[in-house]
Amino acid sequence: MQLGRAFALAKKDWKRIFREPAFLFMIILFPVMLTVAFGTSFGAVGGSRATSFNLGMVALGGNSTSETEFYHDMQATGALKVTSYPDNGTAQSALSQGELQAVILLPAGFDKTVESFKANPTEPSKWANSTLSMYLERGSALTAQVIPAIASQVLDQEILGAKPTVQAFPVSISAPFQVAAKESSVFQSFAPGLFAFASIYMIMTVAQSFTGDRENGLLRRILVTPTTSTDIVMGSVITYLVIGLFQALLVFACVYALGYAPIGGPAALLVGFVIITVFALCNIGFGLITAAIAKSAGAATGISFVFLMPQLFLGTFVGSALSSTAQAAGRFLPAYYVTDALTSLWTRGAAVTSTSVLTDVAAVSVSSVVILLVGIQVFKRFGKS
Amino acid sequence: MQREIGQATTAIDIEGLTKDYGDVRAVDGLTLSIPYAEVFGLLGPNGSGKTTTINCLTGILNPTCGTIRVGGFDVRTQGEEARRIMGVSPQETAVYQYLTGKENVKLFGELYSVSKGTLGPRVDYVLEKVGLLEESGRRVGKYSGGMKRIVSIAMALVTDPKIVLLDEPTVGMDPQARRSVWDFVSELRDKGKTIVLTTHYMEEAAELCDEVGVIDHGRLIALGSPTDLKEKYHAHDLEDVFIQLTGRRIREET
Numbered sequence: 271m272q273l274g275r276a277f278a279l280a281k282k283d284w285k286r287i288f289r290e291p292a293f294l295f296m297i298i299l300f301p302v303m304l305t306v307a308f309g310t311s312f313g314a315v316g317g318s319r320a321t322s323f324n325l326g327m328v329a330l331g332g333n334s335t336s337e338t339e340f341y342h343d344m345q346a347t348g349a350l351k352v353t354s355y356p357d358n359g360t361a362q363s364a365l366s367q368g369e370l371q372a373v374i375l376l377p378a379g380f381d382k383t384v385e386s387f388k389a390n391p392t393e394p395s396k397w398a399n400s401t402l403s404m405y406l407e408r409g410s411a412l413t414a415q416v417i418p419a420i421a422s423q424v425l426d427q428e429i430l431g432a433k434p435t436v437q438a439f440p441v442s443i444s445a446p447f448q449v450a451a452k453e454s455s456v457f458q459s460f461a462p463g464l465f466a467f468a469s470i471y472m473i474m475t476v477a478q479s480f481t482g483d484r485e486n487g488l489l490r491r492i493l494v495t496p497t498t499s500t501d502i503v504m505g506s507v508i509t510y511l512v513i514g515l516f517q518a519l520l521v522f523a524c525v526y527a528l529g530y531a532p533i534g535g536p537a538a539l540l541v542g543f544v545i546i547t548v549f550a551l552c553n554i555g556f557g558l559i560t561a562a563i564a565k566s567a568g569a570a571t572g573i574s575f576v577f578l579m580p581q582l583f584l585g586t587f588v589g590s591a592l593s594s595t596a597q598a599a600g601r602f603l604p605a606y607y608v609t610d611a612l613t614s615l616w617t618r619g620a621a622v623t624s625t626s627v628l629t630d631v632a633a634v635s636v637s638s639v640v641i642l643l644v645g646i647q648v649f650k651r652f653g654k655s
Numbered sequence: 656m657q658r659e660i661g662q663a664t665t666a667i668d669i670e671g672l673t674k675d676y677g678d679v680r681a682v683d684g685l686t687l688s689i690p691y692a693e694v695f696g697l698l699g700p701n702g703s704g705k706t707t708t709i710n711c712l713t714g715i716l717n718p719t720c721g722t723i724r725v726g727g728f729d730v731r732t733q734g735e736e737a738r739r740i741m742g743v744s745p746q747e748t749a750v751y752q753y754l755t756g757k758e759n760v761k762l763f764g765e766l767y768s769v770s771k772g773t774l775g776p777r778v779d780y781v782l783e784k785v786g787l788l789e790e791s792g793r794r795v796g797k798y799s800g801g802m803k804r805i806v807s808i809a810m811a812l813v814t815d816p817k818i819v820l821l822d823e824p825t826v827g828m829d830p831q832a833r834r835s836v837w838d839f840v841s842e843l844r845d846k847g848k849t850i851v852l853t854t855h856y857m858e859e860a861a862e863l864c865d866e867v868g869v870i871d872h873g874r875l876i877a878l879g880s881p882t883d884l885k886e887k888y889h890a891h892d893l894e895d896v897f898i899q900l901t902g903r904r905i906r907e908e909t
Contacts, residue, residue, distance in 0.1 A: 272768065274765065279766075286751075289753040486747070487747040487749035488750075490715055490745065491743070491810075494713040494715060494738060494741070495763065495766040495767055496739050496766070
């Protein structure tokens with residue numbers, strides 16, 4: 271193998287990518303469009319970041335003073351969007367259709383309960399007891415924790431007022447400090463998967479490039495020069511390693527502009543970019559296998575989806591929304607480990623030396639090199655003519 | 656004369672070359688010796704085995720049997736050495752559409768590891784010789800078919816090869832472009848290059864070739880200089896020679 275020849279071929283391929291619209295789209299414009307599309311769709315730009323719960327309230331005894339106060343106090347917490355319903359049936363219907371996370375029924379004697387307590391706060395025998403009923407959306411742990419706690423707090427305030435009459439207690443909790451936390455969106459969890467998602471399409475461009483050159487007699491023409499198959503493949507490896515890194519930087523710039531800020535330090539960033547770049551080897555390998563199988567550039571486009579789709583669905587951000595079985599299947603694909611490594615490093619802030627990251631790095635590196643070597647052998651054997 | 660290459664006394668030696676594609680025999684026991692500094696024309700209709708012979712010469716195809724030596728190097732066992740001294744312009748116009756004419760020619764110089772200092776002037780020289788220097792900054796995708804053929808020939812010649820294989824070099828060219836190529840081929844011959852060209856243009860063979868081999872159904876049916884062949888078969892031109900040898904015109908089968 272001669273590096274000079276490999277670089278000459280790589281230079282030629284770079285020119286192709288920037289001069290042929292189809293290649294330019296797949297390698298450069300597509301990742302940008304994809305990132306911006308997902309960013310805007312999943313909340314990074316212009317998306318709602320509301321953390322409030324929808325609560326339905328039914329005052330079975332009509333809207334007396336206490337019911338009205340309770341309604342306003344619940345609303346005033348800021349964590350609830352309270353809607354008043356005329357009857358329990360309507361509220362239950364809204365709950366079962368997912369419009370609400372919870373329904374509170376204020377009993378008919380609620381107003382009397384509050385008044386009796388306020389009149390005789392130290393004589394429980396004179397209180398007119400009543401019970402609030404609460405219906406919560408099943409399966410939402412957050413709802414189950416938050417809404418009863420808020421309701422209890424509001425009741426305390428409503429019944430006990432600003433000056434609690436209970437005995438003094440040596441430990442008290444001060445008014446909470448409100449800290450403006452970084453707002454999170456679905457995009458934050460999707461962002462690491464976008465890197466593998468964009469890179470996977472390299473399979474198609476590598477396959478199209480080789481089959482196109484073969485169809486036009488260019489591959490054969492190069493092979494009648496002193497250039498060897500190894501020079502040709504090495505040229506492609508150089509091309510797409512650089513393209514892989516360039517793509518990663520481009521996607522990173524986009525996700526960063528859309529609000530995704532990795533929490534790892536420089537080492538985490540560096541390792542992340544190395545992983546994405548190494549992943550390009552895997553895509554070159556699959557591209558070569560595709561080119562060896564496909565008889566034309568058109569067929570290569572179709573066949574490339576055989577390798578592209580499983581990685582796309584099981585190895586990128588899409589996988590997180592799939593069943594546990596599908597997610598387990600993803601563990602057989604290199605893209606899964608790229609996404610997992612980037613999530614660990616950049617979203618969870620894992621150390622570069624953590625077991626999880628090292629496992630991912632090893633899995634991506636080994637699988638990518640093996641797939642590339644298989645691709646080279648398959649292409650040399652079946653793909654040249 | 657450049658007889659030192661591979662210690663060979665002839666530029667190309669083909670012995671008993673046979674190539675089968677399944678049941679079809681494309682080349683049938685071809686034996687041929689081409690001396691240095693000669694323009695050799697391989698004449699025959701389409702499908703006669705000319706291109707298969709060229710492909711075996713370049714090592715792209717493995718012969719079913721027979722041996723081929725180029726510059727003394729066995730194409731099968733010393734393929735890289737043989738390819739180093741050859742420049743090949745294939746039948747199909749294999750050029751990169753997205754590169755300029757100059758970039759295409761330069762790329763092939765780089766693939767032969769021509770030094771940077773030599774390559775630039777050499778690229779300009781070749782492009783000027785084939786009459787394409789002015790247009791060489793445009794992308795090949797914008798060229799006419801004839802111009803693409805010229806770029807393809809320039810790519811074969813950029814390394815100043817000792818042995819040049821031109822497969823149907825002037826197909827699709829206008830008369831002016833064809834004349835430029837003919838002049839350049841003549842100049843290369845005068846410089847001692849060995850050129851093997853396949854053609855079914857009889858006037859091209861008569862104009863350029865020192866010796867021609869007429870091939871039909873994979874067999875060499877006549878060999879000699881155009882003048883000798885015309886005398887031997889009492890023919891006005893090479894087309895008549897072919898008719899007398901095969902009973903049909905060379906382009907009827909194209």
